[in-house]
Amino acid sequence: MLLIRCPWCGERDELEFAYGGEADRPRPHSPDELDDRQWAEFLFLRRNEKGWRRERWRHSSGCGRWFNLRRNTTTHEIDQKEEGA
Amino acid sequence: MKKYSALALLKGGLSGHLQWERAWRDAKPKAHYDVVIVGGGGHGLATAYYLAREFGVTNVAVLEKGWIGGGNTGRNTTIVRSNYLWDESAALYEHALKLWENLSTALNYNVMFSQRGVLNLAHTLGDVRDSHRRVNALRLNGVDSEWLDAEQIKQFCPPISINPDARYPVLGGTLQRRAGTARHDAVAWGYARAASALGVDIIQNCEVTGFIRSGSAIAGVQTTKGDIKAGKVGLVTAGHSSVLADLAGFRLPVESHPLQALVSEPVKPVLDCVVMSNAVHVYVSQSDKGELVIGAGIDAYNSYAQRGSFPVIEHQMGALLELFPIFSRLKMLRHWGGIVDVCPDASPIIGKTPIDNLFINCGWGTGGFKATPGSGHVFAHTIAQGEPHKLAAPFSLDRFATGQLIDEHGAAGVAH
Numbered sequence: 001m002l003l004i005r006c007p008w009c010g011e012r013d014e015l016e017f018a019y020g021g022e023a024d025r026p027r028p029h030s031p032d033e034l035d036d037r038q039w040a041e042f043l044f045l046r047r048n049e050k051g052w053r054r055e056r057w058r059h060s061s062g063c064g065r066w067f068n069l070r071r072n073t074t075t076h077e078i079d080q081k082e083e084g085a
Numbered sequence: 086m087k088k089y090s091a092l093a094l095l096k097g098g099l100s101g102h103l104q105w106e107r108a109w110r111d112a113k114p115k116a117h118y119d120v121v122i123v124g125g126g127g128h129g130l131a132t133a134y135y136l137a138r139e140f141g142v143t144n145v146a147v148l149e150k151g152w153i154g155g156g157n158t159g160r161n162t163t164i165v166r167s168n169y170l171w172d173e174s175a176a177l178y179e180h181a182l183k184l185w186e187n188l189s190t191a192l193n194y195n196v197m198f199s200q201r202g203v204l205n206l207a208h209t210l211g212d213v214r215d216s217h218r219r220v221n222a223l224r225l226n227g228v229d230s231e232w233l234d235a236e237q238i239k240q241f242c243p244p245i246s247i248n249p250d251a252r253y254p255v256l257g258g259t260l261q262r263r264a265g266t267a268r269h270d271a272v273a274w275g276y277a278r279a280a281s282a283l284g285v286d287i288i289q290n291c292e293v294t295g296f297i298r299s300g301s302a303i304a305g306v307q308t309t310k311g312d313i314k315a316g317k318v319g320l321v322t323a324g325h326s327s328v329l330a331d332l333a334g335f336r337l338p339v340e341s342h343p344l345q346a347l348v349s350e351p352v353k354p355v356l357d358c359v360v361m362s363n364a365v366h367v368y369v370s371q372s373d374k375g376e377l378v379i380g381a382g383i384d385a386y387n388s389y390a391q392r393g394s395f396p397v398i399e400h401q402m403g404a405l406l407e408l409f410p411i412f413s414r415l416k417m418l419r420h421w422g423g424i425v426d427v428c429p430d431a432s433p434i435i436g437k438t439p440i441d442n443l444f445i446n447c448g449w450g451t452g453g454f455k456a457t458p459g460s461g462h463v464f465a466h467t468i469a470q471g472e473p474h475k476l477a478a479p480f481s482l483d484r485f486a487t488g489q490l491i492d493e494h495g496a497a498g499v500a501h
Contacts, residue, residue: 001394001395001396002386002394014394014396015396018385019385019386021340021387036486036487036488037486039486040338040485040486041336043429043485044338044429044485045336045337045338045485046327046336046337046338046339046340047327047336048327048337048339048340048341048387049327049387050325050327050328050341050389053387055386055387071386073341073387073388073389073390074388074389074390075390076388076390
């Protein structure tokens, strides 16, 4: 069971959260100019890191707000020292 | 390779079982191979076997960073079925099922394939409609499938509860009689033994740490046992596909998740079929040893840790007891996780990569075991010919750019 700190509500267990996947994936600035390959890259390709990665979580059963955190995908360790609201 | 037979077993019994030889050679790496397969799970070993057996390519190595069959091949719930909704999937999984039906004979190794029937239950009106659609689609594709109502389900599988007052009552379900289970370890060992006998080198404790390039093509792999030159390389590394793709310099649409399973204490025969439920989400069968083998869904988050989390266990136990109140006093014995590589459309990727002579077979997600023989066969063809097997062609990496996805989420029977 992961213990995750919602920046607004404090520490809660993972059941209160929804997973939002890889962080830092901005929507394309000019979607009209993308070709199929670039669309595929945005829609489907993922870094799927082994080790530390930045990811999105949502406190879905609490305040409902989104936030980022760093988590290690081999140890499940969570580092929220640097990630603010 | 000495042939296994009833007579050999009898002779062994009379002579203290001292005559058995190693099932397969523990090979040392050579400097060059025509084909190097990265990943010694069922799919990788099957690929090597069919390369040697069907396509005459015998200068082949299978590199495994741990021990063969120690990943998802040894961690699944051993269910084999081919009742997939879409034409492309039905064709591929049915190809595998047909190979399963003769596999023990072909490999001269008992993989204990048992066609005990797989039930997929329907608990809502939506489920019922989807099930009927799936039965019809499967029959059009030549895959056996039938609809059973709740009474017929009870008759086919007596320990199940069809209590209409349940929160999600069993309204009926589909049955594939040719589906069933197989002994997962035996699949790895059987393919390894047969491939080794045909000249394939199986090299354990040999991790690939990088790739050797020659222009736009692959020329070999760097490993913890030194560099190995190769004409062609096939990646079959399931949960670690992204890691290998990263080393090779391209990206994949897969994400790695833990999928866990558990077994109960062994009991006398009580469940002689496989029961799967999408709505309450659990699947269960009984092993020949007597343990109930129980699985459910993946953990939502990405992970490379081969363990699952407790909320998933709690959920699947709840679902199991909803269907089988009779199991409420069983103790659970062991629990484990494997890392599955899930594609956005829940279908595998089989074929070429952006690098010449580098091929990939991944993305089987939560359902790879059932496909082992078919996957190995079409991938061997793809590597040997340099062009995708016709059953593999729709499963190219390109489909994510062309948009021709094969969306088996939900359609595949269990939505993970």
